[in-house]
Amino acid sequence: MTPIISAKGLTKRYGRTLAVNNIDLEIPPGRIVGLIGPNGAGKTSALKAILGLATYEGELSVLGKNPSTQRASLMKDVCFIADVAVLPRWIRVHELIDVTESLHPGFSRERCMQYLQMTKVTTDQKVKQLSKGMVAQLHLALVMAIDAKLLVLDEPTLGLDIIYRKEFYTNLLNDYFDEDRTIVITTHQVEEVEHILSDLVFIQEGRIALESTMEEVQERYVELMVKPEKVQDARHLHPIYERELFGRYILLYDNADREQLQGLGEIHTPSVADLFVAMMKGGVS
Numbered sequence: 254m255t256p257i258i259s260a261k262g263l264t265k266r267y268g269r270t271l272a273v274n275n276i277d278l279e280i281p282p283g284r285i286v287g288l289i290g291p292n293g294a295g296k297t298s299a300l301k302a303i304l305g306l307a308t309y310e311g312e313l314s315v316l317g318k319n320p321s322t323q324r325a326s327l328m329k330d331v332c333f334i335a336d337v338a339v340l341p342r343w344i345r346v347h348e349l350i351d352v353t354e355s356l357h358p359g360f361s362r363e364r365c366m367q368y369l370q371m372t373k374v375t376t377d378q379k380v381k382q383l384s385k386g387m388v389a390q391l392h393l394a395l396v397m398a399i400d401a402k403l404l405v406l407d408e409p410t411l412g413l414d415i416i417y418r419k420e421f422y423t424n425l426l427n428d429y430f431d432e433d434r435t436i437v438i439t440t441h442q443v444e445e446v447e448h449i450l451s452d453l454v455f456i457q458e459g460r461i462a463l464e465s466t467m468e469e470v471q472e473r474y475v476e477l478m479v480k481p482e483k484v485q486d487a488r489h490l491h492p493i494y495e496r497e498l499f500g501r502y503i504l505l506y507d508n509a510d511r512e513q514l515q516g517l518g519e520i521h522t523p524s525v526a527d528l529f530v531a532m533m534k535g536g537v538s
Contacts, residue, residue, distance in 0.1 A: 255317065257282050257403055257435045258303060262311035265298045265459075272298035273309070274459035282402075283432040285449055288439045289529055290456035296439045299456065300407060303437075304333055316402060329358050332401035334409055340388060342381035346374060353395050365398035368428070386417040393421055397429045404429070406438045410445070418445055425449075447525040455532050462532050471522050475511055477504045479518035487517050494531035505531050 258280040265273035273295045280286055290296045301307035303315055305324030313320060318327045340349065346369075354360045369376070372390040380388060389410070396404065410418040426449050430436060438446055453470060455463040465473070479487045484502045488495070490513065492504035505523055506514065514520050523531075 254281055256280055256314075257284075257316060258437075259314045260303075260311065261313075263299070263302060263313055264310040265295070265302055265307060266310070271459050273302065275311070276456075276459075276461055278454065278461065278464065280435060280437070280452070282435050284451045285426075285430065285436045285438070286452040286454060287443070287446055287450045287525070288437055288454050288456065289443055289525070290439075290462075291533060294456045295459040296456055297407070298459075300405060300437075300439065304328075304331065304405065330402040331405065332357070332359075332396060332399045332403070333405045333407070334392065334396055335407040340380045340392065343379060345377060345379050346391060347376040349380070349391070349395070350376070353398075357399050359400035360395075361398045361400065365394050368394040368397055385413055386420070389413055389417045389421050393424055396425075402434060404434060404436045406436065406440075408440055409438065410440070410442065415445075418442065422446060422449055443526045443529055444524060450525070453525065455529060457533060463528075470525075470528065473508055474523050474528060475506050475509055475514065475520050476523045476527065477506065477514045477518050477520050478502070479504070483517045487514075490514065494534065 256279040258278065260276055260278040263273055263276040263278070264271065276299065288296055288299070298307065302309040302313060303320060305320030305327060308321065315327055316330055320327055344352075350362060350365055354362055369391070372387065372394070374383065374387050374391050374394075380391075383391065410421050413421065422445065425436075438450075440446055447467075450467055452466050453463060454461060477487055477492075479502050481500070481502065487502065487504050490506065490509060493507050494505040496503050505527070511520060
């Protein structure tokens, strides 16, 4: 199966600074991938290279095309959305639909209108007249009306209330995603996307710190919660990260014997957010 995105030795420099450092990455079709990392980790630089918006070193193929030399052709099958809460406030909804239709060959006005009919958004309204939730609905209608093979979302729900953030991802999953589409999401709100992700990519200081399917993460990592009197026994089993919470100790293990851990306390699968914190603090390799 040909990957949607394939990178070998992908590197991006800004002067002497290595923003992306020799990354190898493959993303197959029909996946929802979370590209997670702290500010300055290299996420945006990697996305810019993938979208043909920045020069780079190494090999990079997106939908079988070179983003640097074939960007116009590539963007017919790619949709990029950053921060759904930001749209020109002066523009009317029907004008925004007209602009989107003129810019993107895969846009379906009919499909967009079908989705908007399920909302309170009307085409004669200006964006500044809409609530944040309605703006999110409008933006999602525009996205779902584009027949793209690759959808790239860069902090898509920044500035939205939690209700609208959850609604955005639920609608995206139910009404847009299928096995022929691939979605790449970058976000700081990790806990809100982990239930829809099929794959995780953690990036730190320009390097890939973890590339794994969610199934592999659930099989590989386990957290153990123990009382203080059991913590020394738990530490002897070589945890890769440890934290204290309300007088108990929570220890993270990589490929540990779960039966042995159960004899010491409560075990459960770590959240993506907890795993991310552990990795960023140097606890996972």
